[in-house]
Amino acid sequence: MKHLITTALALAAAPAAAQTAPAPGPKVTYIHAGQLLATPGQAPRGNSTIVVRGGKVAEVRDGFVAPADGATLIDLKDRYVLPGLIDMHVHFYSSGYPMKSRLDGSGKDKEDAFVDAANAARATLLTGFTTVRDLGAPEPRGIRALRDAIARGDLEGPTIVNAGRMISVTAGHGDANGLKEDYAHAERADADHLCNGPDDCRRATREQIFTGAQVIKFAASGGVGSNIAGGLEAQMTPEEMKAIVDTAHAFGRKVTAHAHGKSGIDGALRAGVDSIEHGSFIDAETIALFKQKGAYLVPTMHAFESVIRQGRAGERPPASVAKAEEVAKVVKDSHRRAIASGVKIAFGTDSGVGPHATNALEFGYMTAVGMAPAVAIRTATVDAAALLGRADRIGRIAPGMDADIIAVAGDPVADVARLNSVDFVMQGGTVRKQAGERALFPARD
Ligand SMILES: [Zn+2]
The missing domain is CATH 3.20.20.140 (Metal-dependent hydrolases)
Known part of the structure; x- marks a missing residue:
């Protein structure tokens, strides 16, 4: 009996609850990648959009897809994007x-x-x-x-x-x-x-x-x-x-x-x-x-x-x-x-x-x-x-994988030395370094 009353009270309270702001969903980010080496060892995909939701890669789509309402856009159209x-x-x-x-x-x-x-x-x-x-x-x-x-x-x-x-x-x-x-x-x-x-x-x-x-x-x-x-x-x-x-x-x-x-x-x-x-x-x-x-x-x-x-x-x-x-x-x-x-x-x-x-x-x-x-x-x-033993989580950019994503200017497959100048780093969906920023580590020889 007590249970029924509780349920009824909950139902009565429902309209008021609906007026408060909905709980925010996971953060969504769209990345426009000029070149995308989604799976190293395979051919790059060309212009692509990576949709990141809640720290994971949700989708990888061909071309530059306009971001959904409320999503953040990261423009890496002039960059070569690959997994962390x-x-x-x-x-x-x-x-x-x-x-x-x-x-x-x-x-x-x-x-x-x-x-x-x-x-x-x-x-x-x-x-x-x-x-x-x-x-x-x-x-x-x-x-x-x-x-x-x-x-x-x-x-x-x-x-x-x-x-x-x-x-x-x-x-x-x-x-x-x-x-x-x-x-x-x-x-x-x-x-x-x-x-x-x-x-x-x-x-x-x-x-x-x-x-x-x-x-x-x-x-x-x-x-x-x-x-x-x-x-x-x-x-x-x-x-x-x-x-x-x-x-x-x-x-x-x-x-x-x-x-x-x-x-x-x-x-x-x-x-x-x-x-x-x-x-x-x-x-x-x-x-x-x-x-x-x-x-x-x-x-x-x-x-x-x-x-x-x-x-x-x-x-x-x-x-x-x-x-x-x-x-x-x-x-x-x-x-x-x-x-x-x-x-x-x-x-x-x-x-x-x-x-x-x-x-x-x-x-x-x-x-x-x-x-x-x-x-x-x-x-x-x-x-x-x-x-x-983490091939199901890292090492590729594909739906379900952790959003560990980096970018360089130019094709690292043509010149691996480009990987000495990674200028964009995302880790688990959080941007750690923006294109154009310098590393903040004290310079040593
Ligand atoms: Zn050692």
Whole structure:
């Protein structure tokens, strides 16, 4: 009975409610695109209209369609429009200036480091990268806070898929190498990412997931950047790698392995990783393994270029320079071979090793070793989205996809260097950068 009365009262009140303004619907934006590369790897569509509703692409129509009543119009008729770019390998907590940050680091607390990371994230977004994987931060709680702040819209930056800390063996690429002992002990005080033996590596994987990691990264081999003469070959046993991969997959996380030397790459592929970062030493057997497993290579040539340049300029410690020179001799041939033989490639820079907000330089490095420009753009959109497991949300401009949309003047398929000058960025339907505006990141060399 009470229910009926409530309903009657509600009905009686209905006319009054109808007189108040209707609740506003989702924001609608029409984008007039001179050229539209809706699905990188396919032909562009020519004059098109993208209708964005509530942060998603609602429609893509041929020609320039007049906006509906109340909708906003964005005129990109003289621009080449494409999906927001995706970088599979950045480190927002690193600066890209190794010696300077080593000195700065001793005077910076984690609050200072968070501000630097937030600035790097914003600068990266403004160059057209609307999604990144952050593959290892000294402050996993900080990168998670940054990820969540960006997702809420409290801070500007790309959508972050975070790895927490890189899992490593003791004395491996992820340990606190090359510091005086009391500093090293301080660095290792909460080292939940160091593991030895399969059981311990299962624990380290679960620790990263506990701290909020959405993807797991481990150091299968030595690394160029670590200040230890530990070589570049496998540092983990096959059992340790398999323990990490199986544990991460059981929790629904993808796994990527930092690997330079052949034994590290092959071991990680056999253990079942979803991708390999760097991949410096690649031969025919390694290529066959990539294909058999369906794993992606993330070449990070941006980092190699930076490390070699920094090493020769005396900006890296000697143990790191020696490894950089060793890699420099072979890495371009390795990547050229992998690309020519059809290994799946996803775009990644390792920015943080080199300077942030120069990610698009990677397109030039990829085409220099034989990748077609259209394919290079596909690796940073369609292919990266597939490796992330988000191909249904990002990487293309089509109905139902997130409205992550960028624009450049001129055809980037004819000249990939144009992607160094992205001058329009929309993220989830919100304009982050207008054509003609400059990035507001403090200028560095
Ligand atoms: Zn890295």
